[in-house]
Amino acid sequence: MSNYQLDYLDQLESESIHIFREVAGQFEKPALLFSGGKDSITLVHLALKAFRPGKFPFPLVHIDTGHNFPEALAFRDQLAEELGEQLIVRKVEDTIKAKHLTEQKGKFASRNQLQTFTLLDTIEEFGFDACIGGARRDEEKARAKERIFSVRDDFGQWNPKLQRPELWHTYNGKIHKGENVRVFPISNWTELDIWNYIKRENIALPSVYFSHEREVLEYQNALIAVSPYIQIEENDKISTRRVRYRTVGDMTCTAAVASEAYSVDDIISEITATRTSERGETRIDDRFSEAAMEDRKKNGYF
Amino acid sequence: MDLLRFLTAGSVDDGKSTLIGRLLYDSKNILIDQLDAIERSSKNRKDGSVDLALLTDGLRAEREQGITIDVAYKYFSTPKRKFIIADTPGHIQYTRNMVTGASNADLIIILVDARNGVVEQTRRHSLIASLLNIPHVVVAINKMDLLNYDRNAYDQIVADYKKVAATLKLNTVSYVPISALVGDNIVDASTKMGWYEGPTLLEYLENVEVKSSVNLDNARFPVQYVIRPQTDALHDYRGYAGKIESGIYRKGDQVVVYPSGVEATIEKIELGGKEVEEAFAPQSVVLHLDQDVDISRGDSIVKKDDSLKVSQDIDAIVCWMDEKPLSVGQKYFLQHGSKVVPAMVKEIRYKLDVNELEKIYEVSKADLNEVVEVKLKTASPLAYDAYSHIRESGGAVLVDQTSFVTVGAALLQ
Numbered sequence: 066m067s068n069y070q071l072d073y074l075d076q077l078e079s080e081s082i083h084i085f086r087e088v089a090g091q092f093e094k095p096a097l098l099f100s101g102g103k104d105s106i107t108l109v110h111l112a113l114k115a116f117r118p119g120k121f122p123f124p125l126v127h128i129d130t131g132h133n134f135p136e137a138l139a140f141r142d143q144l145a146e147e148l149g150e151q152l153i154v155r156k157v158e159d160t161i162k163a164k165h166l167t168e169q170k171g172k173f174a175s176r177n178q179l180q181t182f183t184l185l186d187t188i189e190e191f192g193f194d195a196c197i198g199g200a201r202r203d204e205e206k207a208r209a210k211e212r213i214f215s216v217r218d219d220f221g222q223w224n225p226k227l228q229r230p231e232l233w234h235t236y237n238g239k240i241h242k243g244e245n246v247r248v249f250p251i252s253n254w255t256e257l258d259i260w261n262y263i264k265r266e267n268i269a270l271p272s273v274y275f276s277h278e279r280e281v282l283e284y285q286n287a288l289i290a291v292s293p294y295i296q297i298e299e300n301d302k303i304s305t306r307r308v309r310y311r312t313v314g315d316m317t318c319t320a321a322v323a324s325e326a327y328s329v330d331d332i333i334s335e336i337t338a339t340r341t342s343e344r345g346e347t348r349i350d351d352r353f354s355e356a357a358m359e360d361r362k363k364n365g366y367f
Numbered sequence: 368m369d370l371l372r373f374l375t376a377g378s379v380d381d382g383k384s385t386l387i388g389r390l391l392y393d394s395k396n397i398l399i400d401q402l403d404a405i406e407r408s409s410k411n412r413k414d415g416s417v418d419l420a421l422l423t424d425g426l427r428a429e430r431e432q433g434i435t436i437d438v439a440y441k442y443f444s445t446p447k448r449k450f451i452i453a454d455t456p457g458h459i460q461y462t463r464n465m466v467t468g469a470s471n472a473d474l475i476i477i478l479v480d481a482r483n484g485v486v487e488q489t490r491r492h493s494l495i496a497s498l499l500n501i502p503h504v505v506v507a508i509n510k511m512d513l514l515n516y517d518r519n520a521y522d523q524i525v526a527d528y529k530k531v532a533a534t535l536k537l538n539t540v541s542y543v544p545i546s547a548l549v550g551d552n553i554v555d556a557s558t559k560m561g562w563y564e565g566p567t568l569l570e571y572l573e574n575v576e577v578k579s580s581v582n583l584d585n586a587r588f589p590v591q592y593v594i595r596p597q598t599d600a601l602h603d604y605r606g607y608a609g610k611i612e613s614g615i616y617r618k619g620d621q622v623v624v625y626p627s628g629v630e631a632t633i634e635k636i637e638l639g640g641k642e643v644e645e646a647f648a649p650q651s652v653v654l655h656l657d658q659d660v661d662i663s664r665g666d667s668i669v670k671k672d673d674s675l676k677v678s679q680d681i682d683a684i685v686c687w688m689d690e691k692p693l694s695v696g697q698k699y700f701l702q703h704g705s706k707v708v709p710a711m712v713k714e715i716r717y718k719l720d721v722n723e724l725e726k727i728y729e730v731s732k733a734d735l736n737e738v739v740e741v742k743l744k745t746a747s748p749l750a751y752d753a754y755s756h757i758r759e760s761g762g763a764v765l766v767d768q769t770s771f772v773t774v775g776a777a778l779l780q
Contacts, residue, residue: 069583069615069647073370073449078639082651083610086591090664090705114639115608115651118601119594202440209439228437229773230463230688232470233762234610235702239771253451255442 074262077254078111083234084213084250085115088195089122091238092246095195096188099125099152100133101141102313103270104199104251107259109144110268111250123197124151128183130176131158132294132315140271155187172296173289175318185221188245195238195246203255207359213252219243225359256311257336264329273310274332276324280305287320311336368444371577374453374468376492377478382509386478386547387441387454388419393554394569396443419547438468447573462491462736463688466776469495470762473577474503476568481510481520481544485527491721493528494738497535498684498778500758503575504532504540507568512546516559534724543568581648586614586670587752587760589704590662594653606637606653607662612704612759614670616654617645621671624662625750630671631656648759665706667750667760675750675760681743682716682780684754685733685765689774692732693739693765701745701777703763709746710765716740740780754778 071079088095097112099105112121125145129138145152157176160166160183169175188196202209212228214236229237238246251259263270281288282295283302289295291303294317308321309332326332375383391397404421441452453468469475475496479489496504506528514520521544532540543552544563551557554569566574594606620633635655636646646652654668662668669675687693693712701710717726719738733739754761765775 070369071649073368076370076649079610079649079651083591086608086610086651087705089592116592116594117640118604119596122592203442206439209441210437225437228464230467230764230776231773232467232764232776233759234471235704235762235764237702237764237766237771237773239700239766241771253440253442 074258074265077251077258078114078262080234080253081111081250082115084236084248085112085197087214087236087238088197088248089116091236092195094191094193095123095197095248096126096153096191096193097121097123098196098198099127099141099145100313101127101137101144101271102199103259103263103274104201106140106144106268106270107251107254107262108197108199109148110266113148121148121150124153124191126153126155126187126191126193126196128180128187129154129156129158130180130315131156132176132292132317134271134273134290134310134313134316136271136273137313153187153191155183155190157183159183160186172284172298173317174294174296175315177315177318181221188221193245194240195248197248197250199251200249201254201256201259202249202252211249211252213249214238215247215249216240217245217247221245223247257333260329260333260336264333271313273313276307276309276327276331278305279308279321281308281321288323289318289320290316292316368447368449369577370449370451371474371572371575372451372453372472373474373476373572374455374465374472375476375478376455376465376469376488376496377509378480378483378486378488381478381480382547383478384421384454385419386476386507386509386545386553387452388421389547389550389553390452390569391441391443392419393550394443394445438464445569445573450572462495463686463776465492466495466499466686466688469499469501470776472499472501474505474572474575475501476505476507479506479508479524479528481508481514481517481524484524485531487722489528490531490724491736493531493535493537494719494721494724495686497537498686498738500755502538502577504537505568505571506540506542508542508544509547511544511551511557511560512549516544516551516557518560518562521563531724541565541571543571582613582757583615583647584613585673585752585757586616586620587612587648587675587757588616588654588668589706589760590664590666590668591705592664593662605659606655607668608651608653609668609705610651611646611648613648613757614673615645615647616652616670622656622668623671623674624660625667625669625675626677626748627661627666629660631658631660633657665704669750675752677748677750679745679748680713681710681745681749681751682740683743683763683777684738684740684780685778686776687733687735687737687739687774688776689767689772690735691767691774692734693741693775694732698768699774700766700768701743701749701763702766703749703751703779704760706749707766708749709768710743712741713744714742716742743777751779753780755780 157179212231280291309324326335439454443450455465455468508524525542545552552567588611590607591609594608634657636643637653698711700707717728718730720727752760761779763777764773767774
């Protein structure tokens with residue numbers, strides 16, 4: 066500490082804590098979107114640094130598609146309980162029934178798009194004016210364009226051409242009733258930064274992130290976990306492999322990677338050597354079109 | 368490892384996105400699936416080459432038009448350093464997005480098309496670099512391949528730009544002749560420009576000294592949030608949470624709270640939940656004072672004998688960012704860190720002509736992307752520093768009172 070130069074991880078951490086506190090200072094009813102994945106777990110850890118010994122000035126909210134990894138859900142519940150923070154869960158299943166929504170059909174039918182309906186309903190139900198999320202700009206090219214405070218209209222829509230200029234560390238969160246702001250405190254972190262931070266801070270994660278045996282279906286170079294949520298056909302090649310997950314989304318569209326990484330150190334070595342991106346390797350929903358993510362965001366998706 | 372934040376600026380088609388693509392590609396920071404994706408998208412191109420600009424132009428409208436509309440942030444690292452790049456638009460109508468990318472940058476790369484030389488956008492972007500006090504400027508003279516790597520063309524542009532740099536009092540300016548398309552002097556030294564003896568662009572970025580642009584002499588701490596658990600165990604806990612904007616705070620320091628002027632002593636500093644003896648910018652910490660003072664969000668805790676300016680009459684240089692012009696008599700919100708106060712434009716002193724880099728007097732409004740100096744009257748006293756003194760406590764934004772849109776960048780004087 067003698068040379069007064071901050072290491073890059075400390076700089077990123079400080080910036081994220083500052084963003085958390087701006088949310089607490091500027092909004093009446095914020096929420097932290099928490100899925101039990103590594104990025105939202107990192108958010109919770111940063112929120113502890115921003116607000117302890119006080120309580121979080123927001124509840125944890127999970128929009129549960131019903132297609133999640135059981136390991137992630139168990140972790141989610143356990144962490145919320147340990148911290149003594151409020152956890153709100155809203156299920157896409159319930160929205161589908163209530164609104165007579167049509168589910169996607171096909172082999173890897175995903176509820177990715179339907180999730181938006183539940184999210185917007187939940188925002189309305191609780192009157193959330195800000196939703197904090199763990200999106201990172203390095204994940205995807207549309208995300209690389211998004212501000213840290215991203216204003217969404219009454220319909221939850223993102224308008225990439227009309228974003229507010231965001232200068233220095235000044236975040237303008239003023240909105241009209243009905244609008245809300247999506248806030249991304251770890252915008253400037255990369256996948257490797259997250260892992261280095263998890264290592265440094267000794268943050269616990271669900272077991273799916275580490276190498277384990279799992280029954281998977283091989284589909285266009287992707288390894289999809291065998292689960293009740295995907296259609297299995299006669300010719301499908303199913304095998305038991307040693308895998309881990311780089312991201313934990315829905316079991317229907319998140320692919321595993323073959324891996325022998327059993328520790329955070331192993332994972333850091335693997336990611337340093339890999340030549341494929343996190344989403345490119347593991348999210349088959351992003352491959353549907355070149356602007357898949359942009360289109361979902363314009364409709365209110367996270 | 369340290370971190371360098373930089374942005375690229377320049378006119379449309381000067382090759383900013385291509386330059387970033389090339390920087391990432393040649394430094395092996397592009398991942399295979401991303402490359403596959405842009406190769407697929409490039410197939411429509413007549414010459415069959417890979418369009419590296421597609422790496423950063425992430426929006427539908429950008430790919431359709433082949434231009435950059437909004438800032439894209441890109442991340443890469445080499446064994447020496449970590450980089451955050453703000454890839455900003457060149458179109459005049461998106462200059463506000465360039466200002467957004469510039470506000471946090473330690474360094475700016477200004478691209479010049481070697482065939483066109485110094486043009487209006489070069490001057491506009493250099494002016495913004497100068498106003499925003501970006502510590503380092505690199506002028507990258509691009510498309511040298513199209514001029515057969517002609518040294519005279521390069522020398523002429525350097526000579527022209529030196530005049531601009533002198534007028535704007537830019538400090539450290541470096542020049543590199545490059546071809547982003549072919550890859551000359553980006554990561555690898557060009558074999559075609561033996562006459563150039565300086566570093567490649569990446570070598571420069573890796574080695575330029577960023578004695579962080581943080582001021583460590585004057586301690587500034589705006590309060591963002593007051594932590595008060597109010598539990599039995601922590602009945603008396605009252606911590607002031609915020610990020611140290613500049614300077615160093617130590618336990619026992621005598622401080623003054625703005626705007627109340629109450630004096631106190633720092634009793635305790637917490638960093639990430641642990642008590643520390645001292646903390647410095649840009650750390651996010653919690654400060655405790657030795658006495659119960661009325662402090663709320665937007666107040667500043669500053670070291671005694673190191674005063675801020677406190678005034679309701681503030682001069683500011685404003686980069687205007689809205690379609691609706693700025694005009695005399697209009698009211699806005701002035702957001703300065705965590706503090707928001709209503710402010711009225713009392714007078715427009717002058718407008719800066721970006722082409723001639725001269726002041727034009729007797730103007731009544733500022734249009735989108737214009738730069739003016741104004742006199743503001745705030746509804747209550749504001750504690751601040753001159754932007755040239757401390758970037759963080761001299762920078763503010765103007766917010767429209769009805770649309771709530773951020774309409775101006777204000778550099779307090």
